[in-house]
Amino acid sequence: MIARERGGALTDVLIREVPHGGEDYRALVALRDAVLRAPLGLRFSAEELAAEVKDRHFGAFREGLLLGTAMLVPLGAGRAQVRQMAVAAEARERGIGRILLRRVEEEAARAGCCELIAEARSDALAFYLKQGYAVVGEPYVKMSVPHRDIVKKLA
């Protein structure tokens, strides 16, 4: 088993909602491209990005530098989905994913949601389980990546 390097939690990280389409949004997309799509030889298309206009986008910033991002997608009927969770490779294992996800959960609850779902990449499943998510259904492959559906009831 490979030991996981740990640098200690970063305390001075600011989570900020970012409007769709502006300079900060383009930085979020660049991070998502680098973390989620480039390893698959892909990138987000203009059509995919245009379709996100009604979703909510969050960035984790430290000293003005973007280190992580996540997206909240309202689904209606008290449900929402967290998508596009990505933390810069050099900033992982320092608590950024946890505080980003917590903020998304808080925002979803504030918007009246009682359940948050996600399509978790299997490599990231242990992260979500630590944040209180439960696996539902069978494993599947999406964009050539193994996934599991997960769910969390919000307080």
Ligand SMILES: CC(C)(COP(=O)(O)OP(=O)(O)OC[C@H]1O[C@@H](n2cnc3c(N)ncnc32)[C@H](O)[C@@H]1OP(=O)(O)O)[C@@H](O)C(=O)NCCC(=O)NCCS
């Ligand atoms: C998954 C991801 C968002 C986690 O972000 P992070 O900032 O590294 O996570 P944190 O530092 O907040 O970790 C919180 C806890 O989860 C654990 N953890 C984080 N990533 C993990 C992983 N891939 N596997 C197992 N445990 C993990 C941490 O060790 C930590 O555990 P602790 O509470 O016992 O200390 C990040 O690794 C990432 O961007 N991965 C690549 C893209 C990806 O897979 N995104 C998810 C798509 S569904």
